[in-house]
Amino acid sequence: MSDLTKQSPLGTYLEHCKKGELAYQVSKDDNKAFFYPRAYVPTTGSENIEWRVSKGLGTVYTTTVVYMKGEPPLNVAMIDVDEGFRLMSRVEDIDPLQVKIGMRVKVRMHPGDDKQPPYPVFISLTPAPSTVERHQGPEGRGETS
Amino acid sequence: MSSLKKGSIAVVGAAESDLGLVAPHTSPVDLMAQATMRALDDCGLTLKDVDALFVAATQVRMGPMSLAEYLRIKPKVFDGTQIGGSSFMSHLAHAQAAIQLGLCEVAVIAYGSTQRSVSRAAASPREYNPYESPYRPILPISAYAMSAARHMHQYGTTREHLAEVAVAARQWALLNPKAWEKEPLTIEQVLNARMVSYPFTVRDCCLVVDGGGAIVLTSAARAKTLKKKPVYVLGVGETLSHAYISSMPDFTVTGASISGPQAFRMAGVTPQDVSMLSLYDAFTINPILFLEDLGFCPKGEGGPFVADGAIAPGGKLAVNTSGGGLSYCHPGMYGLLVMIEAIRQVRGECGARQVKNCDVALAHGNGGVLSSQCTVIFGSENTL
Numbered sequence: 243m244s245d246l247t248k249q250s251p252l253g254t255y256l257e258h259c260k261k262g263e264l265a266y267q268v269s270k271d272d273n274k275a276f277f278y279p280r281a282y283v284p285t286t287g288s289e290n291i292e293w294r295v296s297k298g299l300g301t302v303y304t305t306t307v308v309y310m311k312g313e314p315p316l317n318v319a320m321i322d323v324d325e326g327f328r329l330m331s332r333v334e335d336i337d338p339l340q341v342k343i344g345m346r347v348k349v350r351m352h353p354g355d356d357k358q359p360p361y362p363v364f365i366s367l368t369p370a371p372s373t374v375e376r377h378q379g380p381e382g383r384g385e386t387s
Numbered sequence: 388m389s390s391l392k393k394g395s396i397a398v399v400g401a402a403e404s405d406l407g408l409v410a411p412h413t414s415p416v417d418l419m420a421q422a423t424m425r426a427l428d429d430c431g432l433t434l435k436d437v438d439a440l441f442v443a444a445t446q447v448r449m450g451p452m453s454l455a456e457y458l459r460i461k462p463k464v465f466d467g468t469q470i471g472g473s474s475f476m477s478h479l480a481h482a483q484a485a486i487q488l489g490l491c492e493v494a495v496i497a498y499g500s501t502q503r504s505v506s507r508a509a510a511s512p513r514e515y516n517p518y519e520s521p522y523r524p525i526l527p528i529s530a531y532a533m534s535a536a537r538h539m540h541q542y543g544t545t546r547e548h549l550a551e552v553a554v555a556a557r558q559w560a561l562l563n564p565k566a567w568e569k570e571p572l573t574i575e576q577v578l579n580a581r582m583v584s585y586p587f588t589v590r591d592c593c594l595v596v597d598g599g600g601a602i603v604l605t606s607a608a609r610a611k612t613l614k615k616k617p618v619y620v621l622g623v624g625e626t627l628s629h630a631y632i633s634s635m636p637d638f639t640v641t642g643a644s645i646s647g648p649q650a651f652r653m654a655g656v657t658p659q660d661v662s663m664l665s666l667y668d669a670f671t672i673n674p675i676l677f678l679e680d681l682g683f684c685p686k687g688e689g690g691p692f693v694a695d696g697a698i699a700p701g702g703k704l705a706v707n708t709s710g711g712g713l714s715y716c717h718p719g720m721y722g723l724l725v726m727i728e729a730i731r732q733v734r735g736e737c738g739a740r741q742v743k744n745c746d747v748a749l750a751h752g753n754g755g756v757l758s759s760q761c762t763v764i765f766g767s768e769n770t771l
Contacts, residue, residue, distance in 0.1 A: 252517055278518045278633070304537040304638055307585040308525045318524045318584075320533060320633065330519045330633045339585070343540040352521075361521040 244281040244289055251279035259360040262351045264296040266327050277327035298349030299324045307338040317341050335365040393654055394771045396483045397610035397617035400430035400603030401730045406716045407567055408503050409597045415446045416457050418499030418599035426601040431614040439464035439494035441478035445511040445719055464491040471754020475723040476761030480623040482604050499599030500718035507595050511719055525584050530632035530756035532584040535672035537638040546586050548690030549671040550577035553590050553713050555699035560710025562740035567594050568714040591671040598718035600727050618733045622764040624649025632756040642760030643680035650762040658682045662745040665729040667753035668711040677751050705742045722752035733765050746770050
């Protein structure tokens with residue numbers, strides 16, 4: 243039985259983050275992964291849940307670059323993790339405009355700070371294109387300055 | 388099991404509040420009340436006739452209470468369903484159920500916002516989400532931008548296609564005296580405007596203005612006794628697919644693919660019968676997604692569908708004739724104004740932007756981050 247007076251789904255998730263682990267949940271009834279962490283399996287309502295630690299490999303499902311006044315451009319992306327769940331994150335070792343849909347990525351834990359607990363970000367496993375043309379593709383990224 | 392019946396209720400009154408930038412210290416409830424009184428005047432009813440009240444707004448947490456207090460009325464039926472910008476289409480469906488059941492007879496749906504006056508941050512603060520907020524997306528813009536990026540990747544949709552939507556909206560807006568934007572806009576201006584969240588520039592994003600609206604609904608029988616020609620509710624459909632963008636199942640397919648067919652089934656019409664569409668265009672990707680999901684073109688072909696001025700004045704399909712949320716008015720939850728334009732088109736009140744013989748108009752609402760989708764099909768007496 244879940245006992246939310248003792249332990250919360252987010253609390254467990256953050257404990258893993260503090261250890262440098264991207265944790266997720268699996269419904270033991272059908273072995274399907276889900277994210278974000280919950281006290282009950284979505285759709286079935288089952289409590290037959292197992293926490294697992296991801297290997298941290300994934301693929302960019304979609305991506306954007308946000309432009310905030312007085313700050314450098316920042317990537318925001320949705321990552322399809324290999325174990326079968328999706329989360330919002332960012333790819334942070336390359337130019338935000340070079341983050342491409344389909345790019346392979348690997349997790350690393352951002353340490354956070356006083357106010358923000360550690361949170362997972364990703365680094366690119368696909369080499370960034372050497373020229374603008376190479377990965378331009380249908381999303382037309384080469385158009386922006 | 389009984390169900391909602393085509394044509395059982397009609398819109399008899401419709402009005403905007405003042406739009407754009409209102410006087411300092413105007414409240415969202417002032418605007419709701421103003422729109423309500425104008426909508427009642429539109430049909431010749433008074434506050435004494437109103438026995439149901441439907442209200443949602445971002446600045447008023449308990450809308451039905453606030454507007455009932457302001458107007459000092461005691462509605463028998465009230466509903467404050469809050470699912471973002473499409474709330475009012477959902478209210479309409481709930482009002483239809485209540486009127487059909489005889490729980491009430493005259494329903495008002497009202498909305499007001501002063502987001503331009505007080506700032507968007509003050510008018511619509513975001514909830515903290517531990518799985519999204521650390522990444523600092525600019526919401527809702529970045530959510531729609533990621534849908535657009537995926538659509539571009541999967542189907543070859545281009546930034547020019549997106550810009551076509553903004554340019555068409557501007558051309559319609561120039562025909563609407565109430566529209567906020569008064570100057571022409573080109574594809575190049577959209578593409579070269581300030582980037583906000585790739586692939587969206589500021590011109591791919593809706594206006595941030597003050598405004599509100601109200602509509603009055605009653606039974607088909609009573610509607611026939613009032614001032615103006617009734618605009619019948621032919622079909623409604625509503626669905627929820629997620630709350631936060633991280634949980635959207637497929638970023639290129641919206642719940643309009645569920646709400647649309649529901650509404651068409653109830654109405655007994657098809658996309659070919661629709662003369663005009665009013666689509667919730669918070670961002671330029673929205674009409675492209677909704678044209679696909681509502682069955683006006685195959686999935687993935689929305690970009691080419693809107694190209695070459697196809698949804699602009701004189702194009703092959705009249706979409707967002709008011710100028711839309713992109714160029715006419717977007718007070719934050721735009722759905723009520725989406726319906727008002729469709730209602731006016733069926734009435735034939737749209738002047739220079741009037742669509743000829745507009746017997747069937749579709750209003751589609753969107754809420755959250757492509758999260759709630761609600762479709763309403765309106766028709767003239769000829770369609771019953």
